[in-house]
Amino acid sequence: MWRRLGTGLGLLLLVGAGVGLWITQADPLPDDALAGLEGDPESGARIFAAAGCASCHIAEDGPADVLSGGKRFATDFGTFVAPNISSDPVAGVGSWDDIALANAILRGVSPDGQQYYPVFPYGAYNKMRDQDVIDLISYMRTLPASDIASQPHDIAFPFSIRRLNGGWKTFAMVDDWTLQDPASDEIAQGRYLVEALGHCAECHTPRNAIGGLDTAAWMTGAPFPAGEGRVPGITPSKLDWSVADIAEYLRSGFTPDFDSAGGEMAAVVRNTAKLTDADRQAIASYLKALPN
Incomplete structure (x- = not known):
């Protein structure tokens, strides 16, 4: 009996681990998600302003168009530090292709498949129109580069496990509009x-x-x-x-x-x-x- 019980518990643990891995895995966009779209930097400047990118990603007292990061955000889960998202190919995101940037913005997924923390508001950006995303990316590519390295977040265990953000996306992220059926x-x-x-x-x-x-x-x-x-x-x-x-x-x-x-x-x-x-x-x- 004890052997059967142990076997059953082991199977339950394996199933639970499998479900956990499935729930927390990254869910990137299809490779052709932006196929046929061309960015308009002028339109992207308006999207950049509306999305508030500079509010988080410019350095404290830094130039308004240099997205070098460094701003700190204290929360109940730890202190998050905005990364460098300038056009620098090493310190920033200048080497990322359009689909990698779109994955970050819309899905909260890094180029190497890691889950981003929801302090980056991809839970709202996931409702962006594809054309606006590509316009935003094209505008960001026109901004100055910064070689300032991104700083690590100050987050305690278990929140330091990035994969757990996949579970957060499953259970907490809002995918639909909150105001339904707008009157105009x-x-x-x-x-x-x-x-x-x-x-x-x-x-x-x-x-x-x-x-x-x-x-x-x-x-x-x-x-x-x-x-x-x-x-x-x-x-x-x-x-x-x-x-x-x-x-x-x-x-x-x-x-x-x-x-x-x-x-x-x-x-x-x-x-x-x-x-x-x-x-x-x-x-x-x-x-x-x-x-x-």
């Missing part, structure tokens, strides 16, 4: 800018125990990851600004009370100020269309 094309465009490119929910939505976004409390505010203060809610019941007020704030950084954006939002406004008036109007319309 403008709101649909705002949804794309907010939920995909702008990844606004990464800061404005609370998280569950494994770090996934709590979509039932979408945009209702969340604790600062560093543990001090709170990111405000921006649903209609928590932000009573008009569409025009929100659009103006995204352009100039000034609130209806003539206060100005500060902290991390100052960097966000530097990006949204580069968008079109129609983009900012769409973002504002989307926010006003959210449930209270």
